[in-house]
Amino acid sequence: MLRPASAHKTAALGLTPRLGARGWLSVGLLALIGGGGVVAHFAGAPFYVDLATRLVCLAIAATSLNLILGYGGLLSFGHAVFIGIGAYAVGIPSYHATYGDWQAIASYNGFFHLALAMGLSGLFALVTGAISLRTRGVHFIMITMAFAQMMFFFFVSLEAYGGDDGLTIDVRSELGPLSLDDPLQMFLLAFGVLLATLWLVDRLVHSRFGLVLQGAKDNDERMRMIGFNTYVFRLVAYVIAGALCGLAGALLGNFTAFVSPDMLDWTRSGELMFMVILGGAGTLLGPILGATIFVVLEELLSGLTIYWHLPFGALLILSVLFARGGLMAFVGRLGGND
Amino acid sequence: MTESLLKTVDLSKSFGGIEATRNINLEVRPLETHAIIGPNGAGKTTLVSQLSGTLLPDRGAIYFAGQEITRLSPHRRAALGLARSFQITSLLMSMTVLDNVALAIQAHDGHSFRFFARARTEPGLRRRAQEVLARFDLAQRAHAKVATLSHGERRQVEIAVAVATGARLLLLDEPMAGMGREESRRIVALLEGLKASKTMLLIEHDMDVVFALADRISVLVDGALIATGTPEEIRANGTVRRAYLGEM
Amino acid sequence: MDTTLLFVQFLNGLQLGVLLFLLAAGLSLTFGIMDLVNLAHGSFYMVGAFLCATLTYWTGSYIWALLLAVPLTALVGLLTELLVIRELYTRDHLEQVLATFGLILCFDALVQMIWGSEGIAVPLPAWLDGRVALIGSIEVPTFRLLIIGAGLAIAAGLYGLVNHTRLGMLIRAGASNRTMVAAHGINIRLLFSAVFALGAALAGLAGMLIAPITEASIGMGNQIIITAFVVIVVGGVGSMKGAFVSALLIGLIDTLGRSYLDTIFKLFMSTKAAETAAPALSAMLIYILMAVVLALRPQGLFPAKVR
Numbered sequence: 001m002l003r004p005a006s007a008h009k010t011a012a013l014g015l016t017p018r019l020g021a022r023g024w025l026s027v028g029l030l031a032l033i034g035g036g037g038v039v040a041h042f043a044g045a046p047f048y049v050d051l052a053t054r055l056v057c058l059a060i061a062a063t064s065l066n067l068i069l070g071y072g073g074l075l076s077f078g079h080a081v082f083i084g085i086g087a088y089a090v091g092i093p094s095y096h097a098t099y100g101d102w103q104a105i106a107s108y109n110g111f112f113h114l115a116l117a118m119g120l121s122g123l124f125a126l127v128t129g130a131i132s133l134r135t136r137g138v139h140f141i142m143i144t145m146a147f148a149q150m151m152f153f154f155f156v157s158l159e160a161y162g163g164d165d166g167l168t169i170d171v172r173s174e175l176g177p178l179s180l181d182d183p184l185q186m187f188l189l190a191f192g193v194l195l196a197t198l199w200l201v202d203r204l205v206h207s208r209f210g211l212v213l214q215g216a217k218d219n220d221e222r223m224r225m226i227g228f229n230t231y232v233f234r235l236v237a238y239v240i241a242g243a244l245c246g247l248a249g250a251l252l253g254n255f256t257a258f259v260s261p262d263m264l265d266w267t268r269s270g271e272l273m274f275m276v277i278l279g280g281a282g283t284l285l286g287p288i289l290g291a292t293i294f295v296v297l298e299e300l301l302s303g304l305t306i307y308w309h310l311p312f313g314a315l316l317i318l319s320v321l322f323a324r325g326g327l328m329a330f331v332g333r334l335g336g337n338d
Numbered sequence: 339m340t341e342s343l344l345k346t347v348d349l350s351k352s353f354g355g356i357e358a359t360r361n362i363n364l365e366v367r368p369l370e371t372h373a374i375i376g377p378n379g380a381g382k383t384t385l386v387s388q389l390s391g392t393l394l395p396d397r398g399a400i401y402f403a404g405q406e407i408t409r410l411s412p413h414r415r416a417a418l419g420l421a422r423s424f425q426i427t428s429l430l431m432s433m434t435v436l437d438n439v440a441l442a443i444q445a446h447d448g449h450s451f452r453f454f455a456r457a458r459t460e461p462g463l464r465r466r467a468q469e470v471l472a473r474f475d476l477a478q479r480a481h482a483k484v485a486t487l488s489h490g491e492r493r494q495v496e497i498a499v500a501v502a503t504g505a506r507l508l509l510l511d512e513p514m515a516g517m518g519r520e521e522s523r524r525i526v527a528l529l530e531g532l533k534a535s536k537t538m539l540l541i542e543h544d545m546d547v548v549f550a551l552a553d554r555i556s557v558l559v560d561g562a563l564i565a566t567g568t569p570e571e572i573r574a575n576g577t578v579r580r581a582y583l584g585e586m
Numbered sequence: 587m588d589t590t591l592l593f594v595q596f597l598n599g600l601q602l603g604v605l606l607f608l609l610a611a612g613l614s615l616t617f618g619i620m621d622l623v624n625l626a627h628g629s630f631y632m633v634g635a636f637l638c639a640t641l642t643y644w645t646g647s648y649i650w651a652l653l654l655a656v657p658l659t660a661l662v663g664l665l666t667e668l669l670v671i672r673e674l675y676t677r678d679h680l681e682q683v684l685a686t687f688g689l690i691l692c693f694d695a696l697v698q699m700i701w702g703s704e705g706i707a708v709p710l711p712a713w714l715d716g717r718v719a720l721i722g723s724i725e726v727p728t729f730r731l732l733i734i735g736a737g738l739a740i741a742a743g744l745y746g747l748v749n750h751t752r753l754g755m756l757i758r759a760g761a762s763n764r765t766m767v768a769a770h771g772i773n774i775r776l777l778f779s780a781v782f783a784l785g786a787a788l789a790g791l792a793g794m795l796i797a798p799i800t801e802a803s804i805g806m807g808n809q810i811i812i813t814a815f816v817v818i819v820v821g822g823v824g825s826m827k828g829a830f831v832s833a834l835l836i837g838l839i840d841t842l843g844r845s846y847l848d849t850i851f852k853l854f855m856s857t858k859a860a861e862t863a864a865p866a867l868s869a870m871l872i873y874i875l876m877a878v879v880l881a882l883r884p885q886g887l888f889p890a891k892v893r
Contacts, residue, residue: 075680131877134884138623138679139823142815143880149812150873157865208450208457215441218430225390225428226503227416227445236451266812270625270687277684307699313691320685321673 026285029292030195033059037187049183050255055295056190057252060197062275062287064244069273070281071205072237073217074133075141078148079272082242084155084264085124086117086249091167091259098170110173110180114250121246122239124151129238133231145266155261166260173254180254190251194288197244202284204240213237278319341404343368343507343537344389344420349398351384358384360561362398366507366539371529373540373548376558382541383425385558386511389539390422391415403506416445421505423496425512425541429484435495436480440467442502467502474498474528490521497528507537514544526550549573557581590724595845596838601730603837604737608792609814610821610829611744612785618824619757620778622671623679625686627789627814628807629693634659634790635802636697639706648710652794656787663786667779675778690808698804705803733795740788741830748826757781813840816876822886832887836872843868 033052040048061083068074090113096106107113132143161167172180180186204210216223216230223230253259262268271294279290297315301308344366351359359381366372376382387393389400391412399408407415416422430438440463444450447463457463471477474494479487484495493513500508513529514522526547532538533551542548548555549569556566559581565572572578609631616622637658641651670689674682710729717725748754756777793807800806817836821828848864855863879887 075683077683128877131880134880138617139819139884141623141679141683142819143876145812146816146819146873146876149809150870153869154866157869159865160862203454203456206456206458207454208444208452208460210453211437211441211444211457212450215430215433215437218432219428221392221412222424222428222430222499223441224412225416225422225424226442226499227413228450229411229413233450267687267690267808270684270690273684274687277680307695309691310695310699313688313693313695316688316691317670317685320677320681320688321670 022283022285025289029285029288033288033292034191037191038184041184041187046183049187051295051299053183053187053190053255054252055291056187056194057248057255058272058275058295059288059291060190060194060248060251061245062272062279062291063194063197063201064241064248065272066276066281066287067201067204067244068234068237068241069276070283070286071210071217072213072234074234074238075137076144076238076241077141077266077269077273078128078144078146079241079245080264080266080268081124081148081151082121082245083249083252083268084151084259084261085121086246086251087253087259087263088155088161088167089113089117089120089246090173090250090253091169092161094169094171094173095161095167108171108174110175110178113173114175114247117246117250118243119246121249122243125239125242126235129235129242133234133238145269148264148266148269152261152264152266155264162260164261166258166262169253169257169259172257173250186255190255193247193251197247198284198288200244205284209233209236274316278316341368342366342401343403344539345401346389347399347401349385349388349395349400351388351393351395357561359388359395359558362558362561362563364556364563364566366537367554368506369534369537370553371533371538371540371551373542373552373555374558375542375545375548375555380558381561382558383511384561386422386509386539386541390420390509416503416505419504419506420509421500421503421507422509423500423511423513425515427489427492427496429492429495429499431485432483434481434483435471435476435487436464436467438484438495438499439470439502440464442499443467443470443504446502446504470498470502473531474501475524490517490524493517493521493525494528497525501532501536505536507539508532509539509541511541512543513540514542514547522547591845593721593724594726595841597726597730597734599838599841600834601733601737601837602841603834604734604741605792605796606810606814606817606837607741607830607833608737608788608795609810610817610833611741611826612788613814613818614821614824614826614829615757615781615785617818619781620675622675623682623686624671624785625683625811626666626689626693627785628811629690630659630663630786630789631793631807631810632697632802632805633662633693634793635708635797635806636701636706637790638794638797639708639802640701642708648708648714648798651708652791655794656791659790659793660783660787663790664779664783666786667782671782672775672778694804694808701802703804705801706797707801708797710798729798736791736795740791744826753777753780813872816872818886820876820879820886822889825886825888828886828888836875839875840868840872843871847871 033055037049037052037056040052061079064082065076065079068076093105093107093113093116096102097108100106105116128144128147132140132147135143155161156164175189178185178189180189205214212223212228212230212233216228216233220230249263252263275290275294276287277290278293279288280286297312298308301311342365344364346362346364349359349362349364350357362385374382374385384393388395391407391410394409399406401407402415402418402420405418407418430441440457443463443466444457468477468480471480474497476491476494476498479491484492487495497510497513500510513525517525522544529538529540529551540548540551552569554566554568555572557564557572557578564581565575565578567575609627613624613627616624616627634655637655638651641654642648645651645654666689670685674685714729714732716728718728718731719725748757793802813836817829817833820836821830821832847868848860851860851864
């Protein structure tokens with residue numbers, strides 16, 4: 001009775017030798033991104049290495065959002081706040097290590113930066129999540145947006161770190177033997193973190209914890225009636241997602257060597273949501289697909305016209321009106337698996 | 339007298355001046371099947387919601403296994419051993435039958451903050467879930483998504499989930515709602531099989547079912563309990579006949 | 587403390603509050619009645635400001651521009667409703683959020699195509715551009731008084747509309763029971779379109795009123811819309827009264843916080859520390875207020891009675 005069940009489940013996950021259309025697409029996409037970045041580097045096309053690195057950083061952020069949005073059903077519209085916190089957690093210690101003051105946090109140590117990014121993001125998620133998760137639906141959307149906007153204005157008000165104009169990161173994180181000034185090493189680090197994040201999220205959503213999270217998305221009242229305090233499960237997921245996105249922010253800050261309030265503007269959160277939904281919320285690799293489409297579209301359209309937001313916005317509207325369930329569902333239907 | 343498993347004292351709840359339940363003193367003894375009957379709008383669902391914790395009473399108290407639970411949240415009550423099935427089926431529709439039951443077992447098991455091990459291949463949980471499904475004639479449907487089940491099958495899963503939580507008291511809110519004769523009969527047989535091991539509080543319209551299953555019956559009319567007794571006593575009770583049974 | 591300055595700041599706070607109410611009223615109506623989350627509501631604020639700017643130059647009169655731009659913004663709202671929003675009523679909140687986010691991108695790009703990426707200043711007629719002595723020697727800008735007066739008059743008008751007219755009765759009935767209204771043979775589609783256009787016009791009016799002070803600029807709606815969300819959340823989703831009280835409250839707290847927090851901080855900390863902490867905290871003040879209100883009353887200060 002048990003064998004066919006587990007075989008069925010792993011096949012649906014798309015990672016067994018019997019890959020469905022979605023599985024092939026996923027593996028192919030990851031290989032394309034990973035291989036593409038490396039090949040571009042050795043072919044002397046630094047522009048494409050940069051593009052791939054940005055894509056991978058956004059993909060990590062989108063994957064973390066997918067954990068709460070896709071699997072937890074939480075319509076968080078403030079997820080970019082964690083990118084900002086993560087990036088400032090690199091920029092501010094590095095700034096003080098260069099220019100003095102605040103000796104307690106002044107450091108170039110990358111492990112410290114990453115720990116700070118994840119720790120602060122997780123803490124912010126804990127505090128704001130504890131309040132916002134008391135509400136549902138449209139309240140939750142507006143409140144997560146508002147808390148993100150609060151941090152936006154907080155960073156704008158910090159004149160010492162450039163306020164509105166942002167802060168240039170003169171010295172990138174020092175991570176043991178890695179040199180993040182080298183584009184290839186930067187890319188490989190980000191890609192490695194993406195793979196690790198995917199592995200982690202995959203384990204999470206299939207664990208006991210993950211099943212409770214998904215059950216609460218499906219029918220919260222039923223889950224409470226059988227004895228789960230769904231609020232706590234959601235809060236834990238929210239904190240994990242926040243910390244993971246903080247990590248993405250720390251990488252993005254290192255990559256661009258620049259951090260500004262614009263990174264956590266609420267339209268950035270909207271873009272992350274777009275990636276998750278367009279690719280396919282609640283599928284492991286949907287957000288990667290979504291991030292890829294986003295980055296490629298942005299690159300293509302902004303090359304064509306300065307009004308690139310118009311076709312982009314129109315596409316978003318059309319995809320909501322006509323392509324329900326995301327591209328992963330579409331590919332799944334084409335390939336015949338559910 | 340045996341000590342009661344569930345007891346309410348003067349339980350009252352009103353909505354905008356209308357008293358949906360009024361001074362209800364109900365007692366459910368261990369291992370009895372206690373039915374609550376009453377005409378539509380008598381306050382049956384309001385009562386069940388207060389017992390399961392989705393509605394808080396205005397006045398009065400609820401005791402379960404000797405402990406006051408009046409203001410406890412639903413999940414805490416469930417953890418104490420009080421499980422509810424819904425009048426309108428409320429299951430995890432996008433998940434499989436097996437998932438639904440396994441999650442109920444997991445809730446009772448108490449180890450849900452495990453983040454890495456794959457829960458769907460845990461032999462302990464799954465085998466126990468399969469056992470429950472076998473008892474409820476659902477083994478064949480274990481891997482079907484709930485959304486694809488028939489109405490009758492969903493009602494069966496609804497009860498299976500309540501049982502799988504390991505609850506001591508099952509609050510069954512019209513388990514036969516919307517079912518045909520044949521399906522109803524199957525549920526009655528299921529419940530008969532549970533009688534020996536579970537205390538049940540049964541809300542039901544169908545008098546044949548109630549008189550066949552219940553050890554004791556309470557009659558709810560206009561938000562108040564007007565009588566409690568064995569099926570024979572209730573049949574013989576003049577007030578009940580006038581207030582309720584006479585209508586039939 | 588300088589009482590003149592305090593009074594002027596109080597009026598500024600009131601002015602912000604009134605503008606926030608104009609925005610929040612439309613959001614609250616569309617959410618209460620259609621169960622629609624419209625992120626693009628701030629776009630009507632922007633469109634209103636730009637239409638008003640252009641019409642001021644064409645007609646040579648700010649007042650004429652105002653009178654023409656309000657129905658034009660309502661028309662833009664109506665078209666938006668017909669083309670996109672109408673499809674979203676039956677969708678879940680996630681889809682509404684995404685589609686209306688797409689609308690924002692479209693509106694921002696369209697406005698940029700039509701009006702260019704520079705902001706446009708809106709000149710005021712001389713009689714509005716001066717100051718007027720109010721109480722004793724305290725002088726306040728005439729135009730700000732007009733904004734507050736217009737805002738309060740519209741709030742009163744909305745109150746009358748919702749509570750004493752047939753449309754208002756339908757609005758209230760629709761908010762509490764959609765099927766009931768439909769069952770009485772009322773054309774729900776028409777009602778929804780009308781309410782959406784009304785909300786757009788109110789948001790547009792807010793943009794027109796602020797344009798002479800700040801000028802019309804791309805994306806001007808994208809910041810204030812979040813503040814309007816805070817107003818809604820604090821006031822209670824779907825409640826007009828809540829939106830009004832909380833709009834004024836938030837307008838005042840935000841304005842007074844920005845002006846006086848450093849003075850207050852200097853009472854008990856060093857000047858340098860106060861000058862760092864005060865701007866940071868005053869920028870966060872209304873969000874902290876929101877967090878406190880939610881922690882104590884998750885449904886907001888005045889939750890709508892029926893939902």
